[in-house]
Amino acid sequence: MTFEEHRDTNPEARFTDWLRDGAEPHWTRMTTHRFAHELGAGTLGDAVAARYLVQDYAFVNSFVALLGYAIAYAPSMPSKRQFAQFAAAVTADENDFFLRSFRELAVPEPVWKTPELGPVTRDFIDLLQSAGRSGSYAQALSVLCAAEWSYLTWAKACPPERPRQFWLSEWIELHAIPPFEAFVTWLREETDRVGASVDDETRRVMAANFRRMMELEEAFFDAAYE
Numbered sequence: 416m417t418f419e420e421h422r423d424t425n426p427e428a429r430f431t432d433w434l435r436d437g438a439e440p441h442w443t444r445m446t447t448h449r450f451a452h453e454l455g456a457g458t459l460g461d462a463v464a465a466r467y468l469v470q471d472y473a474f475v476n477s478f479v480a481l482l483g484y485a486i487a488y489a490p491s492m493p494s495k496r497q498f499a500q501f502a503a504a505v506t507a508d509e510n511d512f513f514l515r516s517f518r519e520l521a522v523p524e525p526v527w528k529t530p531e532l533g534p535v536t537r538d539f540i541d542l543l544q545s546a547g548r549s550g551s552y553a554q555a556l557s558v559l560c561a562a563e564w565s566y567l568t569w570a571k572a573c574p575p576e577r578p579r580q581f582w583l584s585e586w587i588e589l590h591a592i593p594p595f596e597a598f599v600t601w602l603r604e605e606t607d608r609v610g611a612s613v614d615d616e617t618r619r620v621m622a623a624n625f626r627r628m629m630e631l632e633e634a635f636f637d638a639a640y641e
């Protein structure tokens with residue numbers, strides 16, 4: 416169904432609702448994944464957590480590069496500022512979180528610095544790079560929106576009592592705190608605004624990117640157990 420047809424059946428529908436609906440069943444499977452439940456309950460095994468964090472640190476490296484492209488492509492200073500502030504948080508507080516977690520989980524430096532990338536991580540990096548190099552703000556938004564909105568969704572669904580292990584509690588907290596929620600709220604509005612103004616072909620590419628991201632997000636959680 417095109418966005419126009421989707422809006423005909425529901426005039427209130429947002430462009431980002433259409434993107435999310437087009438990414439089912441991966442959206443629901445990822446945001447309600449066993450990984451997220453175990454994270455919230457504090458029962459995620461240390462080996463699973465370490466494997467996930469090593470692969471995710473490689474993901475985040477390419478993700479920050481995509482934020483750099485988004486800063487370049489954003490059409491106005493207020494939009495550039497949103498991405499710049501978020502990139503500052505990821506490269507400071509989030510980076511610090513990864514390094515402390517690797518130390519506590521006794522992950523040797525070469526393992527997290529030059530990791531052996533899993534197939535899902537490699538596919539993620541390809542997608543992030545192709546969205547970044549596309550020269551398209553719309554494409555960058557579709558990928559960033561899938562990544563951050565899905566993380567906000569599972570993190571907000573975690574129970575309020577946090578696990579005792581800081582590498583679990585802080586990972587939830589980083590994706591549930593008010594500044595992160597405010598960024599995702601803005602990112603959805605920005606994606607809605609751009610999605611409403613582009614042609615059908617660009618919308619189709621945005622929907623394909625969003626769906627592929629959610630397919631990989633689900634596979635990435637699966638891979639932490641393999």
Ligand SMILES: Cc1ncc(CN)c(N)n1
Nearest residue numbers: 471474562563566632635
């Ligand atoms: C795979 C993945 N997707 C999203 C996020 C949230 N920044 C993350 N850290 N890792």
